[in-house]
Amino acid sequence: MEMKKQTELLGTQKITTLLRNLSIPAMIGMFVMTLYNVVDTIFISYGVGIDAVAGTTVAFPLMMIVMAISAALGVGGASVISRRLGEQRGNEANLVFGNIISMIIIVSVAGLLIAFFSLEPLLVLFGATPSTLGYAMDYMFPIMFGTFFFSFGFATNNIVRSEGNARFAMMTMIVPAVINIALDPIFIFVMDMEVQGAAIATVISQASVTLMIFNYFRKGKSSLSLSMKDLALKWAILKEVMAIGMPAFVQQAAGSIMMIAINSMLIQFGSEFYVGIYGLIQRILMFTIIPIMGVMQGMMPIVGYNYGAKHYERMRETIWITMKIVTACATLIMLLLVIIPSPFLRIFTADPEVIKEGSKAMRILFIAFFVVGVQVVAGGLYQALGKPKQALILSLSRQILMLIPLVLILPHYFGVIGVWLAFPISDVLSFIITAILLYRDRNTMLVKGKNEDNDEDESKVALEV
Numbered sequence: 001m002e003m004k005k006q007t008e009l010l011g012t013q014k015i016t017t018l019l020r021n022l023s024i025p026a027m028i029g030m031f032v033m034t035l036y037n038v039v040d041t042i043f044i045s046y047g048v049g050i051d052a053v054a055g056t057t058v059a060f061p062l063m064m065i066v067m068a069i070s071a072a073l074g075v076g077g078a079s080v081i082s083r084r085l086g087e088q089r090g091n092e093a094n095l096v097f098g099n100i101i102s103m104i105i106i107v108s109v110a111g112l113l114i115a116f117f118s119l120e121p122l123l124v125l126f127g128a129t130p131s132t133l134g135y136a137m138d139y140m141f142p143i144m145f146g147t148f149f150f151s152f153g154f155a156t157n158n159i160v161r162s163e164g165n166a167r168f169a170m171m172t173m174i175v176p177a178v179i180n181i182a183l184d185p186i187f188i189f190v191m192d193m194e195v196q197g198a199a200i201a202t203v204i205s206q207a208s209v210t211l212m213i214f215n216y217f218r219k220g221k222s223s224l225s226l227s228m229k230d231l232a233l234k235w236a237i238l239k240e241v242m243a244i245g246m247p248a249f250v251q252q253a254a255g256s257i258m259m260i261a262i263n264s265m266l267i268q269f270g271s272e273f274y275v276g277i278y279g280l281i282q283r284i285l286m287f288t289i290i291p292i293m294g295v296m297q298g299m300m301p302i303v304g305y306n307y308g309a310k311h312y313e314r315m316r317e318t319i320w321i322t323m324k325i326v327t328a329c330a331t332l333i334m335l336l337l338v339i340i341p342s343p344f345l346r347i348f349t350a351d352p353e354v355i356k357e358g359s360k361a362m363r364i365l366f367i368a369f370f371v372v373g374v375q376v377v378a379g380g381l382y383q384a385l386g387k388p389k390q391a392l393i394l395s396l397s398r399q400i401l402m403l404i405p406l407v408l409i410l411p412h413y414f415g416v417i418g419v420w421l422a423f424p425i426s427d428v429l430s431f432i433i434t435a436i437l438l439y440r441d442r443n444t445m446l447v448k449g450k451n452e453d454n455d456e457d458e459s460k461v462a463l464e465v
Contacts, residue, residue, distance in 0.1 A: 010086070010305035015317050023298030025170035026161065027290055032177040034286045038347075039181050040198045041283050043188050045348050048135075050276040052195050055135025057279035058128045058263055061256035062114075063143055063150075068252030069107050070151040073100050074158030076245025079383055080237075081159060081224070082301045086308025097159060098230025099237045104151045111147025119144060127263040131272060138196040146203035153209045160213070161301060163222060172212055176205035244383055247391035251379070254399035261407045262419055270416040277358045278419075280348045281365065288337065288366075291329045292373045295322055296380040303384040319381060326373030334369035337362055361420045368424035371431035378434045390437055397433045402426035 010018065044052045077100040084093040114122065123136045143150070153172065161169040180201050187197025217226055242249075259282075266274040299322040306314045337344065341362035345355045375398060382391035403426035410418030 010082075010302055015302070015314060015321060018302055019295070019298050019318065019321060021298075022161070022166040022301065023295045025166035026297040027294030028170050028174065030173060030290045030294055031287070032174045034283075034290060035177055035181070037286065038283045039184055040202070041279065042348055043184050044195060044198055045280075047188050048194050050349070050351070050354065051131055051272060052135045053279045054272045054275040055128070055132035056139050056195065056198075057259070057275055057282070058126055058132050059123060059136035059140045059143075060282075061126050061259045062119075062122060062140055064252055064256040064259070066107070066111060066144075066147055066150055067154055068249045068256065070104070070154035071158075071252050072242060072245030072249035073103050073107075073151075074155035074245070075248040075383055076241035076243070077155065078158040078161065078300070079244045079304055079386055080241055081163075082304035082384070083308035083386060085163070086305040094225050094227070095230050095234065096237055096241065097224045098226055099233055100155060100159070100241065101226065102231045102233055103238070104148070104155055107151050108148035111144050111151075115141055115144035115147075126260050127267065129267065129272065132275075135195050138194070139199045142196065142199040142203050146206060149203060149206035149210045153206055153213065156213045158297075159224070160216070160222070161297060163224070163301075165222070166298070168216060168221070172209050175212060176209040179208050180205035240386075243388040244386055244391070246388055247379060247383060247395035250392060250395040251399065254395070254404070258399050258404055258407070261404050265407055265411045265419050266416060269411045269418070273354075274357070274416055274419075277354060277361060280345060280354070280358060281362060283348070284337070284344050284362070285365075288333045288369070289372075289376070291333075292326045292376050295325050295329070296377050298322075299377065300380050300384040303381060304386075307385055319377075322377050323374060326377050327370070330373035331370040334366050337366040337369070341366075360417075364417065364420040365423045368427040371427055374438075375427075375430055375434045378438055390441075393437065394430075394434055398426055398430035402429045 013021075041053060041056070044056060077096055080096050081093045084096065119140060120133070120137060123133060123140065128136045153176070157169050157172050160172065183201035183204060184198060187193045187201050188195075191197060193200065216222060217224065262278060263275050266278060299318055302318045303315050306312070306318070341359040342355050345358045345362075349355065375394065379391055379394040382388075382394065403422055406422035406426055407419055410421050412418070414421060
């Protein structure tokens with residue numbers, strides 16, 4: 001009953017209060033979760049060396065593919081569930097949840113097969129060299145062995161948030177992060193397991209969050225429930241979930257392809273040294289996106305619930321507030337990292353050459369970051385509304401259509417600097433595409449209808465186009 005009341009707040013509570021209550025826990029959770037990824041890198045960098053960082057950077061695209069599938073299930077399922085709850089169709093929401101659990105099990109079996117039979121050739125395909133392959137293998141085997149824990153935690157976190165339970169969603173990110181940070185020095189230094197120790201610590205931490213979430217649903221703390229009959233796969237449900245989750249999958253999978261392309265170009269026009277630098281910058285980038293992603297994740301259940309409940313004016317108000325917040329955040333981040341990049345690099349390394357070249361790269365890479373917030377929010381907005389085509393276009397635009405081709409072309413003219421230049425150019429081009437889509441849908445999502453009596457009907461028709 002308490003969970004039901006909390007879910008209903010999505011349609012009644014003041015927007016700014018609701019957005020704050022949902023966004024801040026998401027930010028805190030992501031911050032702590034990102035922190036343990038960064039701590040991994042710090043321990044590996046200082047304890048093993050820049051080649052080991054390069055090895056884990058080469059291996060990361062494979063992990064991102066698992067995350068991409070989990071993201072598709074989690075984001076797509078969360079969107080469908082939040083709208084079903086808004087429409088008071090609880091039984092159908094439970095059925096969606098059950099189908100997602102079944103798909104997580106299937107993904108986990110695939111991860112185990114990859115770990116035992118095809119891990120090494122995949123890592124070589126992704127760009128591992130003789131000097132980095134050993135590190136990449138040591139890191140990825142435990143990670144792939146623990147695929148179930150990663151998939152379950154990543155997917156169900158979105159579902160918990162779709163109910164409006166942002167605090168528990170936050171805890172599911174904080175607890176494994178704390179465990180991981182505590183275990184890292186034990187496995188890496190005390191037990192002298194180096195890169196493999198970092199991976200084992202990560203798997204154990206993800207296993208802990210799996211137990212947390214399992215107990216959350218088992219003890220009835222959720223508005224959702226799970227029975228054996230809900231686990232039977234239904235094509236209609238999977239089709240709807242994957243259609244909405246496809247942009248999230250494309251975005252994550254494109255990130256994997258992007259990293260492969262970047263690593264390849266950096267080695268071809270530079271060396272493994274620059275792959276290591278990109279590995280450090282990528283960790284910094286993970287922090288910069290936290291406030292933007294946090295606000296977007298706070299927005300999604302509000303928009304999805306109010307669209308399902310036909311509260312279109314609340315939906316529009318939420319969108320406008322979110323857009324303003326993320327634009328301000330992205331601008332502040334851009335100024336900070338372009339003006340003073342070196343202190344952030346010193347967190348990871350004391351090597352003066354790494355700091356010098358990394359600072360040059362960061363100034364180029366973040367120069368157009370102020371437009372990224374609108375892109376991220378627009379993608380989440382279309383997913384929350386169940387509009388997969390628009391969300392897919394936005395997911396494709398930055399990485400597939402813009403960034404990867406630029407990464408492959410520009411180094412031939414500018415060398416390693418061409419890789420860094422690809423980022424701000426793709427940011428600006430994809431922002432233009434985002435602006436065009438939002439302008440096309442402005443009368444539905446951004447502008448209050450002229451005829452208030454027909455507002456709901458017009459909004460519904462427009463969103464179904």
